[in-house]
Amino acid sequence: MAGSTQKSNQDTLTVTGVIDWAKNDLLKDPRLSFLTEEKNQPFVKYGGLALLALYLVFGWGGQLIVNGIGFVYPAYCSILALESTKKEDDTRWLTYWIVYAFFSLTEFFSDFLLSWFPFYWLAKCVFLVWCFLPVPWNGSDMIYSQVIRPFFLKNQTKIDKTMGKVTEQVNLLGDNVMHMASDAVKSD
Template identity: 50%
Template sequence: MGNMWPGYFTMFSIFKNIKDRAETFLKEKNCITDCLSKSEDKTGIKKRYLAVGAVSIMGLYLLFGYGASLLCNLIGFAYPVYFSIKAIESPNKEEDTQWLTYWVVYGFFGISEFFSDIFLFWFPFYYVFKCLFLLWCMAPFSWNGSRVLYLRFVRPFFLKYESAVDSVFSDLSGRAVTAAEMVTREGR
């Protein structure tokens, strides 16, 4: 129980810092504060509440509107890219394995989503669930989504069809080399 309090104080200090920066911004003279001041004069609503309302509407749009797709892709891509680079640069092999596992699961998810997105888009809160799924896949604990899905589904599938897929790729690479040689011969 004693370990919980530092986390709360950290979150409190983060929110206090955001609040202080927002109040400082609202006191500055710029085009946004000018618009907020004009709106405050016309509506009688303080500009800090107008700003909170605008940010809330944008947040809801990002969660439930067309912006949700962008937000999910940023969550599922930007954060893992950063930590994958850090893992590459670190001598710890476990980090490499964790992020490689994430990218394999993310790839399978992306392929399945490509073919089903037209249907999934119509489900309410699809992007909220997608964001939660991606967060679970990259969570920093041993039973995160990437590890669970990889061990239960991806790995058994891969091991079952590995030799067949290897022969297909070998055949394709052989055909690609033959085609490249033919093109270079014809080019001469």
Template identity: 50%
Template structure:
């Protein structure tokens, strides 16, 4: 990342930290009581967050919370906005998040042995939700997921159609059997008590 971009992100963060909202009100109170600039308080909180992810109890929950809550909030905002670009950004994030979650399920026994796994996972999820040209979801989707899906789309569509037809047939059979047995007395061993 270029020094100019780091400076740009730092300036955006500092600008945000002086906007009026509940979080910045808390920061202003902490800044007044400690004499420490709010940007350094935020850097300290970020450091503690990363340290906790590396060695803390419940890091899996904190990582899941980070990878879900903020993107869910942004997704709701995207749904309510008029722009299409933010919808695409967050749909792409959720596709990558789902594929990652599925892979994580299958490789869980191996991932357990990776040191600082939840820290690495959280950094990966933050990369996937990053704004602008550094959005990991877009890169992963375009380079890995999209080509794979396009290559196998016809097979998957046929499988889904066949599975839907079989499920409908099974449901029709179950409902037909149930309707045929409505009103018939129960078997000897299943008599109702009076």
């Protein structure tokens, strides 16, 4: 047990060590010290955003980067929201995930066509960031309140009936699989 705790601490220290190295040692290099100066911070931030935008337009692996941006940070914030006692942050991130699911479902059918456009990954990245930004004009709130919620409220009884039928079919399929598995075990 002590060995696994020590291994876990070593792994944590390794990750922490790399981050500390990047913050302290790398940025103290005289050739890179100008990056930490207050007057250059806007250039570093906006320059990084411009490089990311150019990479999403012309680079390789844009889908992975955009999906990481649209998933990793919101997932982290969702965990923090679940661990907090405030209801507002839970509602905010649940709204984001509803819009994200709606967008993912819509994108599934149009992705093959849209991904051929050169600015697709950049546009998707901007859209997802707009959906999770903590601003009054947050995309998730706007899309949920103006598109998803009215559609859901208008069609809720139809959706409930359809979901009931789907649930019945899934349960029936599960029962059939269980019977087939038990018959297979009995015959062996």
